[in-house]
Amino acid sequence: MDATVAVTEVNSVGPNTVAIVLESPDGFDARPGQFVKLSATVDDEDYARFYTLSSPDAHDTFEITVGVDPEEAGPFSQHLLDLEAGDELDISGPFGNEYYEDESTIVVLAGGPGVGAAVGLAERALRDGGSVALVYKDDAPAHEERLADLRERGATVVVTDGDLADHVDDVHDDDAQVFVYGFADFVQEAADAVDAAGGDPADAKVENFG
Numbered sequence: 001m002d003a004t005v006a007v008t009e010v011n012s013v014g015p016n017t018v019a020i021v022l023e024s025p026d027g028f029d030a031r032p033g034q035f036v037k038l039s040a041t042v043d044d045e046d047y048a049r050f051y052t053l054s055s056p057d058a059h060d061t062f063e064i065t066v067g068v069d070p071e072e073a074g075p076f077s078q079h080l081l082d083l084e085a086g087d088e089l090d091i092s093g094p095f096g097n098e099y100y101e102d103e104s105t106i107v108v109l110a111g112g113p114g115v116g117a118a119v120g121l122a123e124r125a126l127r128d129g130g131s132v133a134l135v136y137k138d139d140a141p142a143h144e145e146r147l148a149d150l151r152e153r154g155a156t157v158v159v160t161d162g163d164l165a166d167h168v169d170d171v172h173d174d175d176a177q178v179f180v181y182g183f184a185d186f187v188q189e190a191a192d193a194v195d196a197a198g199g200d201p202a203d204a205k206v207e208n209f210g
């Protein structure tokens with residue numbers, strides 16, 4: 001589905017990280033783990049980039065979380081950081097096949113801006129009565145309030161800027177569906193950690209941000 005939608009809220013949720021709430025177009029439905037394509041013209045250049053749902057559902061509105069690495073990112077993500085309520089964006093989607101399908105036990109591994117997808121998914125799984133472990137790697141963490149709330153509601157939540165493998169080993173569960181969200185280096189580190197913990201990385205649902 002292609003649509004032009006209004007931004008309804010923009011909230012800072014950590015260093016260089018914003019959560020952007022958008023109107024859901026009529027008939028739009030997306031599950032945690034799916035992503036949308038956002039398009040805009042910035043300084044006369046046309047851009048299109050993908051962002052993963054960071055809300056537990058997409059009824060009426062949905063949220064994405066954008067993390068901008070000042071050393072790596074380009075003008076488009078900076079443009080998203082500067083959005084305000086009332087601005088409009090062109091979206092298409094949802095896309096992706098590696099999404100939450102009501103699994104009852106989940107382990108979510110998130111790196112950098114992958115934390116948005118992770119909190120949305122974890123919130124949805126807890127709401128559905130599931131069991132949740134979330135390991136988040138970042139040296140400047142975002143979404144701390146929602147992570148604390150998840151912890152209070154019974155999820156195992158680990159935030160680290162160190163070696164992922166020890167923490168993945170601690171939460172490893174043969175019966176859990178593993179989800180991985182982040183840029184390519186993190187995805188590789190997560191696959192190695194799952195393998196080292198005795199799991200099969202090929203069974204994980206993985207979204208590589210590039």
Ligand SMILES: Cc1cc2nc3c(=O)[nH]c(=O)nc-3n(C[C@H](O)[C@H](O)[C@H](O)COP(=O)(O)OP(=O)(O)OC[C@H]3O[C@@H](n4cnc5c(N)ncnc54)[C@H](O)[C@@H]3O)c2cc1C
Nearest residue numbers: 049050051052065066067069072073074076077113209210
């Ligand atoms: C399926 C999919 C889902 C995605 N979901 C999200 C999401 O939920 N949230 C989100 O913030 N981004 C997400 N991305 C990444 C997003 O689409 C953009 O690539 C990102 O915002 C940078 O866009 P840019 O135009 O500013 O920089 P670009 O010029 O596109 O960035 C160039 C390169 O810099 C590196 N880079 C950029 N930003 C970062 C960063 N923050 N950390 C580490 N390396 C970085 C990457 O290697 C990237 O390819 C997703 C990408 C894909 C493919």
